[in-house]
Amino acid sequence: METKPLVLAISSRALFDLDESHRIYEEQGTEAYCNYQIENEDVPLSPGGAFSLVRKLLALNDNNPNTPKVEIILLSRNSADTGLRVFNSIQHHKLAITRAVFTSGSSPYRYVAPFNAHLFLSTSPEDVGMALEAGIAAATILPSHIRSNNDSDQLRIAFDGDAVLFSDDSERIFKEKGLKAFTENEQQTAREPLPGGPFKDFLMALNQIQTEYGENASPIRTALVTARSAPAHERVIRTLRAWDIRIDEAIFLGGMDKGPFLKSFGADIFFDDQEKHCQSAVEHVATGHVPHGVANQKKAQD
Incomplete structure (x- = not known):
């Protein structure tokens, strides 16, 4: 086919x-x-x-x-x-x-x-x-005079996790009940795959192209760059495994600024739902804000 x-x-x-x-x-x-x-x-x-x-x-x-x-x-x-x-x-x-x-x-x-x-x-x-x-x-x-710092022919795309690749279900718990409740929930549901977010199908389409090449010969390289940290990492890894999707690099930052890490990855573009992460990223790489999920609800209602 x-x-x-x-x-x-x-x-x-x-x-x-x-x-x-x-x-x-x-x-x-x-x-x-x-x-x-x-x-x-x-x-x-x-x-x-x-x-x-x-x-x-x-x-x-x-x-x-x-x-x-x-x-x-x-x-x-x-x-x-x-x-x-x-x-x-x-x-x-x-x-x-x-x-x-x-x-x-x-x-x-x-x-x-x-x-x-x-x-x-x-x-x-x-x-x-x-x-x-x-x-x-x-x-x-987002407006930026930064152009790709990846001079190679390989396309490098980086994604945030919650409310981008995944649904915002877990992010809602964090926003409403705090970090402790979020961490406890992720530990309790570590083996339950997260629901898909708005960029799941796009990542799957990229992954389909990647599978046509050898692991070290793919013209596309992807990265998950998330504010999550251990122990909330396990559910993310198991979700991608359940989707049968390969992510080439996974960076769990525990709240650190994402921009310098995206520059080190050499992202041609990065997608995130939170404006504060986008502002950090856009200083280093081309950035797309995904106005989806709980982080964007208050602004939409104002």
């Missing part, structure tokens, strides 16, 4: 650096923005936060372009007219992206599901939130 490709839907602002264009839009309005993009449509855009992820994912197709392992879909709030600069930039950077949607200002998130995307990346928290509510893995790419 032919394996379906991993599909990533991405906004133009997550793929390219459109900060200057967006500043013109906010300060001078739509007409000035449109004129600016048309006047500069032959000036290639610089890479954005998720550019390295996209480039390395597309490289997985190089050896067999007729049966691609990955497909990238561009979803943009630009019009087709102003979006010409985005497509010219795609061609300039030699990215094999052929499918795109331009919505002229309206939310493009509604096209994520018809494309059967495993992951949606955007700079719009609202679009990302709607995708997560629809059961699609999604993250808000």
Whole structure:
């Protein structure tokens, strides 16, 4: 049976650096923005936060372009007219992206599901939130001038655990009852797999690609970077085993800042549900905030 490709839907602002264009839009309005993009449509855009992820994912197709392992879909709030600069930039950077949607200002998130995307990346928290509510893995790419410090061709992706790979069930206990109750619960349920979180299916799709290569020859390397520490580590390890998923590196930090460890791992991108961890990470690596679970509920209600 032919394996379906991993599909990533991405906004133009997550793929390219459109900060200057967006500043013109906010300060001078739509007409000035449109004129600016048309006047500069032959000036290639610089890479954005998720550019390295996209480039390395597309490289997985190089050896067999007729049966691609990955497909990238561009979803943009630009019009087709102003979006010409985005497509010219795609061609300039030699990215094999052929499918795109331009919505002229309206939310493009509604096209994520018809494309059967495993992951949606955007700079719009609202679009990302709607995708997560629809059961699609999604993250808000945070503003950063940090680009990948991983110069190798290997794609390195790091994930937080609770409320990202796993459900937020355990995190809720920690938030509501404290560390002692959380630790006791994890010890008592150590042999019960955690329910899956929003990024479980994306990790499984990555793992499916990894299994096509030898253990030391995979073009993808994954890491779990979690604030958990022993003894709460056991349930995580047993959960991944129950899912039959290989995580290449697992880092249990016990509350330490994640940023320096992500830099040492060489992450092309990191996904976390908590803003404080994202702010630590974004100083070192491209970072996607996953506005899901109990850590984001209060903000959503305010």
